[in-house]
Amino acid sequence: MKQIAVLGAGTMGIGIVRLFAEHGYEVCLYEPHMARTVLDEKLRSFEDNRMNDSGRPDDSRFSVRIYEDISKAIANADLIVEAVPEQLEIKREVYRQLAQNIRDNAIVASNTSTFALETLAENQPFSDRMIIMHFFNPAHLIPLVEIVGLPDTPSAIIDETVNLMRSCGKTPVVLKRDIPGFIANRLQAALLREAFYLLENGIADAEQIDTVVKEALGLRYAFKGPFEIADLGGLDIWSKVTGHLFPELGVSRSAPESLLAKAAEGQLGAKSGAGFYRYDDADEVKDNFEQQLQDLVRLKRESSPL
Ligand SMILES: NC(=O)c1ccc[n+]([C@@H]2O[C@H](COP(=O)([O-])OP(=O)(O)OC[C@H]3O[C@@H](n4cnc5c(N)ncnc54)[C@H](O)[C@@H]3O)[C@@H](O)[C@H]2O)c1
Known part of the structure; x- marks a missing residue:
């Protein structure tokens, strides 16, 4: 996995962007409602204040590109992390836009706090590649990430996601079954x-x-x-x-x-x-x-x- 798109740069999205960028992934960010200058400023402060695991300044690669067009943000993404507000209609509208532009094998992960995956994946053309990847605020700091798939989610997708999380220093927990609110x-x-x-x-x-x-x-x-x-x-x-x-x-x-x-x-x-x-x-x-x-x-x- 190389390129990751994050949709939404609110409380959670910006932390998720920071996490992936700090661990060397190419991040493409789509956020339609926030001024570009505010986003640039946040990203600059993250890049300038990076520390490695031993608490020393880190000057490794930090790559985040900001897009105003969702189709461009997700065009080459191996993983798309949706972190838009916890409202079903907003999430479904974003999924509608994804369906038109997504790559064939890209994984779609929602950071929802409460919706069951079954609800989010209903009628989505990419439902077989959709998972929940539930981070905790602040996402770049709290180790736990809960991962949820559906009964027919290929195990390779879960394995790939678990490996990705471990590569970012996270502690993934894969639920045995989809349930609102997770653990x-x-x-x-x-x-x-x-x-x-x-x-x-x-x-x-x-x-x-x-x-x-x-x-x-x-x-x-x-x-x-x-x-x-x-x-x-x-x-x-x-x-x-x-x-x-x-x-x-x-x-x-x-x-x-x-x-x-x-x-x-x-x-x-x-x-x-x-x-x-x-x-x-x-x-x-x-x-x-x-x-x-x-x-x-x-x-x-x-x-x-x-
Ligand atoms: N806040 C938390 O502690 C927390 C923890 C875990 C999970 N979550 C979940 O993460 C998701 C995001 O929550 P948050 O707290 O970051 O919300 P937030 O309101 O802080 O951020 C949402 C961002 O999405 C943007 N947005 C709105 N419509 C969009 C669209 N169509 N495309 C792209 N971006 C869009 C908004 O401008 C905003 O910046 C929710 O599903 C929430 O339940 C939140």
């Missing part, structure tokens, strides 16, 4: 459902809940998954914990009221200056978080796997 967003949603239950029932405020996650769960989860933690704690204990607590947990089947209210008031979080917290300089918060993530990923790589 990580389902787990994250389960945690959020309970966090909102605790918040909306006056058990704790947002800051307290965040503290509990950061000071206990998050620390453990950086090194051990829930089944490893269950094994270490003892499955007899966890049988009791799940038996006693599962009946007590929130079981809401709709988006939380407090979340809907904030969004309706325009409190969208860091990007609007306020959400559950206030943000005077959202860029500084974001940059600081990226630095912390980078340090943690490096620490994890250096620490012993056991």
Whole structure:
């Protein structure tokens, strides 16, 4: 795999572009709604601030071309990564444009957070070459990439994608079956459902809940998954914990009221200056978080796997 087209340069697309370019792939970017000067500036800062895995300046090849015409962006792509907004009609319109211009053997990967592949691939002429490649924000830093195919997706396509991800230093996880939200967003949603239950029932405020996650769960989860933690704690204990607590947990089947209210008031979080917290300089918060993530990923790589 040599050339990769990325569609959309929003939160996710720009990180995906950065990841592939930093690992020596030729990247073609199509983004119809963002000023060229803004994109150029972002790409220049990525190129200037590259670091290799040992944290030293990296001056290897960094090739990104920006296109205003989707047909040109995908003309020679071996892989097309779609990172346009999470709206079915927008994604389907992009796929309609792809269908007219795509190369015969190009792989089409969606970075959707929630749609099942079956829904996205329905009636698409390239459905047999379509997969989900679910990155995490920031895509160039978080190692996990979830990969999903359909029952008749050729194993060669999955293998090729897994190899590509490994060549970029990623940790790919291939799901056994297509399901909305995949693994990580389902787990994250389960945690959020309970966090909102605790918040909306006056058990704790947002800051307290965040503290509990950061000071206990998050620390453990950086090194051990829930089944490893269950094994270490003892499955007899966890049988009791799940038996006693599962009946007590929130079981809401709709988006939380407090979340809907904030969004309706325009409190969208860091990007609007306020959400559950206030943000005077959202860029500084974001940059600081990226630095912390980078340090943690490096620490994890250096620490012993056991
Ligand atoms: N934000 C996250 O944390 C996150 C994480 C994983 C996956 N995702 C998924 O990634 C996808 C993109 O999400 P995002 O957060 O980057 O959204 P975003 O709104 O930040 O970016 C979307 C970009 O797509 C562009 N766009 C709109 N129509 C387009 C078109 N027809 N062709 C090309 N580009 C077009 C927009 O101008 C925008 O720059 C969604 O499917 C989302 O669910 C998001």
